[in-house]
Amino acid sequence: MTEFKTLDDVDLSGKRVLVRVDLNVPMKDGQVTDGTRIERILPTIREIADKGGRVILLAHFGRPKGKPDPAQSLEPLAGVLSKALGKPVGFSADCAGPVAAGIVSALKDGDVVLLENTRFHAGEEKNDDAFAAELASLGDLYVNDAFSAAHRAHASTEGLARHLPSYAGRTMQAELEALEKGLGRxxxxxxxxxxxxxxxxxxxxxxxxxxxxxxxxxxxxxxxxxxxxxxxxxxxxxxxxxxxxxxxxxxxxxxxxxxxxxxxxxxxxxxxxxxxxxxxxxxxxxxxxxxxxxxxxxxxxxxxxxxxxxxxxxxxxxxxxxxxxxxxxxxxxxxxxxxxxxxxxxxxxxxxxxxxxxxxxxxxxxxxxxxxxxxxxxxxxxxxxxxxxxxxxxxxx
Missing domain, CATH: 3.40.50.1260 (Phosphoglycerate kinase, N-terminal domain)
Incomplete structure (x- = not known):
């Protein structure tokens, strides 16, 4: 199935890569109770970082209804990801605006940073084009590795791909290839x-x-x-x-x-x-x-x-x-x-x-x-x- 581009089709070195992942994992008392989704995204993150890309992770968590809610912050997951990857993962307290721009501009090749919950902005679920453009300004390329969020037309799952060259991450690629074998062909x-x-x-x-x-x-x-x-x-x-x-x-x-x-x-x-x-x-x-x-x-x-x-x-x-x-x-x-x-x-x-x-x-x-x-x-x-x-x-x- 070659209808979409994958990480094989792009030079990642020195590029700021916005990677949409699924971190909507079950948590209890600040601990992840099932890390399957985290395991699934590691190959894509590792590959981009190993090839000299600057990894900027976008994800949602829960249903905060378009405004910040500390209880639904992604911050605890930066440490979880860091442990899983075996390398530091930075955190930005906003996914857009000057805070995110400042943190992204300081990244070096191979660095990984997690941006705050995209659903803290009302523009995310509305698939607002201005918000998608604001997210796009942080990167040179867009990689979607969140098949589980692909049925929603949101700014970070659909809108971004209209602003940047877009690719399927390894989990998205594996999922689409498996589905093609299941019912496609x-x-x-x-x-x-x-x-x-x-x-x-x-x-x-x-x-x-x-x-x-x-x-x-x-x-x-x-x-x-x-x-x-x-x-x-x-x-x-x-x-x-x-x-x-x-x-x-x-x-x-x-x-x-x-x-x-x-x-x-x-x-x-x-x-x-x-x-x-x-x-x-x-x-x-x-x-x-x-x-x-x-x-x-x-x-x-x-x-x-x-x-x-x-x-x-x-x-x-x-x-x-x-x-x-x-x-x-x-x-x-x-x-x-x-x-x-x-x-x-x-x-x-x-x-x-x-x-x-x-x-x-x-x-x-x-x-x-x-x-x-x-x-x-x-x-x-x-x-x-x-x-x-x-x-x-x-x-x-």
């Missing part, structure tokens, strides 16, 4: 596994996928809505009965497109939603009226595994059951491990993403076995829905 047959609680949040996704994949496994609470739409009594299970027509329309669209929908044939049911709750496995047509479906059963897992064996490409979003509580994590764990095994053997390209998905694959110990696991939530979902992402589109221009 995949090897067929393509299987999608979509789980999660609600159909309502994934209507666009399902409608896009049925015309693009050969098999679609529907799991999680979503599956109950599809089963109920076909007249199955799902007892007290989580179910959006008001979306029965939508579910039937998606099933009809899949039939027309020649996409095989795989719904559970058996289920693990319980009377209460808690770890270790007394449970039993029943066929989906025999769910007790006072019970709820909390996971798909072993026969359904076998059907999913058989599909994974047939597929050349797998795209995964969402868990198949209530994986947060045992023993209702079994189906997700079994399917994830099977997909990882097939990927390791070289017979499957597997791409996964979305918030709960990453947690579920980590829980299964399978994430490392996948071809690519995206840490982007909303951006990954919008890409799977077939929507253009502003932060990616502008890199192609």
């Amino acid at each position: 995949p090897q067929k047959p393509v299987l999608a596994i979509v789980g999660g609680a609600k159909v309502s949040t994934k209507i666009d996704l399902l409608q896009n996928l049925v015309s693009r994949v050969d098999g679609l496994v529907i799991g999680g609470g979503m599956a109950n809505t599809f089963l109920a739409a076909q007249g199955v009594d799902v007892g007290k299970s989580l179910c959006e009965h008001d979306l029965a027509d939508t579910a039937r329309a998606i099933l009809a669209a899949a039939k027309t497109a020649g996409c095989e929908i795989v719904l559970p044939v058996d289920a693990v049911v319980a009377r209460e939603f808690k770890a270790g709750a007394a449970n039993e496995t029943v066929d989906v047509g025999a769910v007790p009226a006072d019970a709820m479906i909390l996971d798909v059963g072993p026969k359904s897992v076998e059907a999913v595994a058989a599909w994974i064996d047939r597929a050349k490409t797998l795209v995964w979003n969402g868990p198949m059951g209530a994986f947060e509580i045992e023993p209702f994590d079994r189906a997700t764990v079994a399917a994830a491990r099977h997909a990882a095994e097939r990927t390791r053997s070289g017979t499957l390209v597997s791409v996964a993403g979305g918030g709960d998905t990453v947690a579920a694959l980590n829980h299964a110990g399978a994430a490392d076995g996948f071809t690519y696991v995206s840490t982007a939530g909303g951006a990954f979902l919008e890409w799977m829905e077939g929507k253009a992402l502003p932060g990616v589109e502008v890199l192609k221009a």
Whole structure:
């Protein structure tokens, strides 16, 4: 995929490089509780610094609504980054204006500085051109390494690329190349596994996928809505009965497109939603009226595994059951491990993403076995829905 330029296409030496990164990491008492996103951006920062570029990091944190909020400052992350990089990372108390300009002008080749939260300025989320120009005045080049923020047209994710020569960082590049293998130009047959609680949040996704994949496994609470739409009594299970027509329309669209929908044939049911709750496995047509479906059963897992064996490409979003509580994590764990095994053997390209998905694959110990696991939530979902992402589109221009 050569629609956009990468770090291979530019001489970085002596250049001031504005690098948009994703530092929206979970924190508790000033400590980062999950550093995955920090790990992902290190290669780009190191490469630019090692090639003599002056690295100026731009990022947002939280939702400060366009004005400074000390509780959402990026300052604590300068130390975290410094430790991760093994070299000093400076900090500027503003991302624009004289403070930032003064700090940037003092940089030497190979230096790294983190600018304050871009969302402390109202112009960021409004994608205000004057604010984008002010940011652009600090650099010679723009590198976007924040795919997870690419679905938003903000000044630091989209506007900047209209003012400076623009390139994809290594994380952005890896993400786009993986997505291209997943749905852009995949090897067929393509299987999608979509789980999660609600159909309502994934209507666009399902409608896009049925015309693009050969098999679609529907799991999680979503599956109950599809089963109920076909007249199955799902007892007290989580179910959006008001979306029965939508579910039937998606099933009809899949039939027309020649996409095989795989719904559970058996289920693990319980009377209460808690770890270790007394449970039993029943066929989906025999769910007790006072019970709820909390996971798909072993026969359904076998059907999913058989599909994974047939597929050349797998795209995964969402868990198949209530994986947060045992023993209702079994189906997700079994399917994830099977997909990882097939990927390791070289017979499957597997791409996964979305918030709960990453947690579920980590829980299964399978994430490392996948071809690519995206840490982007909303951006990954919008890409799977077939929507253009502003932060990616502008890199192609």
